[in-house]
Amino acid sequence: MAMYESxxxxxxxxxxxxxxxxxxxxxxxxxxxxxxxxxxxxLRRNAESKVAQKPYPYQNEV
Known part of the structure; x- marks a missing residue:
């Protein structure tokens, strides 16, 4: 069987x-x-400085 080649x-x-x-x-x-x-x-400092993001950032707090 031949493999496809574009x-x-x-x-x-x-x-x-x-x-x-x-x-x-x-x-x-x-x-x-x-x-x-x-x-x-x-790379380590960048990984440590990340801020957790909300699951849905556009949802208004109620």
């Missing part, structure tokens, strides 16, 4: 085979926007 996926696979230099550009873009070093202390 036309877009096929296009991108073929295009990347024809343009292997784009792999490096793809890595650079990912590093620029996504692969950031994480500061564990900042």
């Amino acid at each position: 036309e877009h996926t096929k296009f991108m696979r073929e295009w990347m085979e024809k343009h292997p230099e784009e792999r490096e550009e793809q890595r650079k873009g990912r590093a620029l926007w996504w692969d950031k070093p994480q500061d564990l202390e900042t």
Whole structure:
């Protein structure tokens, strides 16, 4: 049984085979926007400073 592959996926696979230099550009873009070093202390402080939200914030107090 063959797995479904969209036309877009096929296009991108073929295009990347024809343009292997784009792999490096793809890595650079990912590093620029996504692969950031994480500061564990900042993450911990952000988690501790969250304020509990009411289940339905727009309900009037009666």
